[in-house]
């Protein structure tokens with residue numbers, strides 16, 4: 503997605519895999535990672551990369567573009583080894599450029615290290631000063647490089663038996679509480695790390711033996727372990743096991759996986775999993791907190807219908823991410839669901855300049871009305887979110903041109919009004935349409951008969967209704983909707 507795109511821009515996807523058999527050569531580890539990255543492609547389309555190792559040498563392939571463009575049968579051959587990590591990037595901390603492609607790979611006095619990161623360090627400026635102050639030269643402005651170099655620093659108090667990697671990771675987590683899901687690969691292990699607030703998603707899976715992949719799920723021994731930003735990356739060859747807990751450090755080795763530590767949040771602070779993963783970012787079949795994203799989106803639609811009912815002939819969605827909420831709204835309000843728009847799946851990244859005319863052209867290239875469901879009908883159109891308000895106006899025009907008699911917009915999330923400091927590129931306050939127009943003014947601005955949002959309480963209720971975490975600690979970041987940031991912070995300068 504280009505920086506000129508409408509809406510929110512995604513984050514990054516991380517993936518790691520380790521084989522438990524046949525070291526040093528486990529033939530399909532790099533393929534498993536590549537397939538995992540493709541399944542996470544929606545999280546970032548700017549660049550991607552994989553680093554693998556067979557326990558002695560490391561192999562790297564990374565570059566700009568989609569996973570399909572970066573990897574081919576030729577360069578995949580060099581990615582040998584029994585474990586590896588991968589990344590697909592949407593840039594937040596610095597330019598979308600070759601030098602900032604992940605994973606970062608460095609040689610340290612204690613061996614080589616590869617790091618892939620989703621998130622953004624909220625206190626990266628302070629951490630950068632600290633790392634530079636210790637005499638380290640950084641080659642980029644990436645907060646992910648900063649993590650890599652901070653881990654390589656020898657602690658001033660020294661280490662008794664060689665490098666204490668868990669101790670270094672723990673120290674970094676205490677210095678920087680937000681936001682990250684990270685995979686860190688050494689020559690014989692991968693550390694899997696989620697920030698203490700659990701702001702970014704991360705989950706664990708078991709790589710199934712070939713026989714299980716063919717015959718279904720027998721509870722046989724793992725052929726390896728995998729970790730991914732979202733469970734949608736586990737396809738049929740990996741069984742979802744559980745989420746990585748907020749603050750957890752897991753060590754994955756050839757012998758299996760074990761929790762090394764769980765780093766606490768400051769006293770009294772709740773977890774802060776990004777609520778927008780449910781609203782928009784994640785694939786609908788991904789699982790967070792014991793529930794499928796689709797079912798939460800459908801529940802948001804039901805809640806929206808309870809809060810903002812309206813009489814009409816047909817309920818439809820702005821595809822893709824509005825679909826589930828539209829089904830929920832239709833069920834709750836007993837109005838039939840119907841497809842109102844078809845989406846051109848070949849319209850990928852848009853390099854169109856953001857002038858009004860061209861934006862409208864772009865929307866009409868992307869969406870076409872389905873006449874039979876639209877002409878002469880009173881419509882309820884559901885979208886998951888309104889950000890700059892660029893998409894909805896031109897769509898309403900298209901629907902009216904196709905003969906809609908009424909168009910009521912229902913938005914399955916609350917108005918977006920505040921910036922995100924945790925790895926999501928939300929437009930500036932001035933660009934967020936909800937900061938200049940309330941729902942009534944926005945309705946007339948975009949040409950709708952009515953326009954209503956889901957309430958913050960309604961969204962939280964829909965998300966938390968069936969959410970389950972091992973320790974019963976559930977909590978969500980809603981900062982872009984409420985201005986209440988996870989650490990009780992009111993502006994970026996306070997971090």
Ligand SMILES: O=P(O)(O)OC[C@H]1O[C@H](OP(=O)(O)OP(=O)(O)O)[C@H](O)[C@@H]1O
Nearest residue numbers: 508509821822823888889890891892893
């Ligand atoms: O108010 P705006 O600035 O126009 O942005 C809001 C739109 O952007 C997103 O869709 P997008 O087309 O990015 O992706 P999707 O196909 O996954 O819905 C979101 O789902 C809204 O439809």
Ligand SMILES: NC(=O)CC[C@H](N)C(=O)O
Nearest residue numbers: 513514593594595620621
């Ligand atoms: N979207 C992300 O998670 C980005 C990770 C990191 N901050 C980068 O810019 O590369």
Ligand code: SF4
Nearest residue numbers: 776777922979981982
């Ligand atoms: S501010 Fe919004 S987008 Fe950012 S982490 Fe919180 S809920 Fe997610």
Ligand SMILES: [Mg+2]
Nearest residue numbers: 820821822823
């Ligand atoms: Mg959309």
